[in-house]
Each structure stands twice: as structure tokens, then as C-alpha cells.
Amino acid sequence: MKIQVRTAKESDAIAACNVIRSSILRCCAEDHRNDAKLLEGWLHNKTPEFVLRCILDPTAYSVVASMDEEIVGFGSALDTGEVTLCYVAPSMIFKGVGKALLTALEEHAALAGVDALHLDSTRTARAFYLRNGFMAEVPPVQAFGMEGQPMRKELLGRG
Template sequence: MKPVPAAVPVTAHAAADACNVVRQSITHCCALDHHHDAAILGTWLANKTPENLAAWMAAPGAIAWGAYRGDTMVGFALWARSTLALCYVVPEALHQGVGRALLFGAEAHARQLGLAAVGLESTRTAEDFYRRHGYEPSGALQVWAGLQARPMRKAL
């Protein structure tokens, strides 16, 4: 097994790499969510552009982390508006601790902010991952453009 890369803070300068991670992960790892339906996948990916990622990363209160193998970003997470907004890993880095490192980085940030809990909206694909790390459903299932998002929360 490859060593687990640490989650390191990244700025909007890494937006193109982050966008690549997010788009690869959605396309190749989230089939349980999009079922290879081109319309659903297209809608999900439509706002996943380097420009949007840069704006999200530069927003007030946002912090982003990247996980790298050498110079290649293999995972990306974004904290925004007091929630974990994004957490994605490229297919070749799945089940190697990359997602866990990103998640723990976000949780550490939440603790530094003095928050009592971390909230997020999980895809179907990621729900078991979050449950394994102590997250529980915390609201009604959200449905949008053929996709489902499960609000989840973990007390810190």
C-alpha cells in the first residue's frame, strides 16, 4: 500500500488540479449516484470548473486541502459556510486513506473554530465512508436533478 498523503492547505492557485480531482471522482467513482446517465452527470459537472473552484476556494471563511502523491493532487476537500462542502478522491487513490486524511483535516479545522459538530451532504457513494467515520443522517434526503444528497452530521 502506498503511504497516505497528508492533507495540506491549498489556495485558489490549485483550482485546476482540484477541479481535475473532483471531476474524475464524480465521473468514475460516483456511478451509484449518476448511473452513467449523461444528463445527470452533465448537470452535476456543469459548475465544476477551475474558475468556480477558484472562487469557492477564495470565498471568505473557505479553506481547502489537497492530498498529493509527488506533485499530483489525488484528493481535495473544501470547507465553506461552516460545512464540509466537497471531499473527493481520484479513482486510483480510493481505499488508501486519502479521503480519511482530508476528512480529519476538515474536522481539525472545525475544532479550531470551536464548532461542536461538522455537517455535510453526502452522495450515495460516500455515505458508507462518512458513517464509518462517525457521521449520522441529520435531515431529510435532498433530491436535485436526479441526484440524492443525504445531510449528515458528526459531533466533535
């Protein structure tokens, strides 16, 4: 099975939303600690309408990863280089889907002349981003009852 990454389409919003929500629920317990209030805060805007807005946002680039025509990942980054979303279906963790999403976002940003990507990583995703060349910018911050780690990856020489 080969991972395919392409630009997200409007018709991908529901499947991409399902990936995001299941990833948060099943993979991010280290962050939300199964606390109903934290989960509600994290999931309240993770709707198909929200994902559709990301896909249609002219200041963003959104991609989906699929295997056998099933969407198994979703990523989105703003023109500023801010990675706003990068989620993988729980069954596809550690199978290269996240790396494929991130690579597509990096390549698009480099071609657009962006010098670096930046994001706020969850505890769950921190090791993934470190493995993929991101570095912590400052100490972790608290947001919405959870820890976030501001991170950055230089893209100079790409594209």
C-alpha cells in the same frame, strides 16, 4: 508513499478540479447512473474557476491531499461547518486520502469553535462518512435527480 494534506493554494485549482471531475465521472455511477443529463447538471460548475473561488473564499477552508507532489484529493468546508466538497482521485479510493482530507477539515473546524460538521452525502460516499463518524440526520432527500443524505458529525471535545 505518504499522504500529505495542506491548505489549498490558487495554483492548485486546475489539478483539484481534475480530481473532482474524474471522481464524479468514475466513482459516482451509483448516483448519476451514467445519465448524461444528471452528469451535465453535476459537472457544469466543476471548473477550475469554481475551485479557485472555493480556495479564495474567506468563509471557507480548502485543502488538497497529495502523494509524491501529485494532487489526489480536494476538500472544502464553510465556516458554518458545512462540508461542501470532498473528492478523491479514482486511483486513490480506499487508500486513506478521503480520511486525511476529512480529518484536516474537522481539525480546522474544531479549532475555529465549530461544534459539528454537516453535509449532504451522495449514495456513493455514504458508507465513507458513516465509517468516519457521521450520522444521518433525516431521511434522504431528492436533489437534482439524485438522492442526498443529510449527515452530521459532532466535534465537541476536539481541538
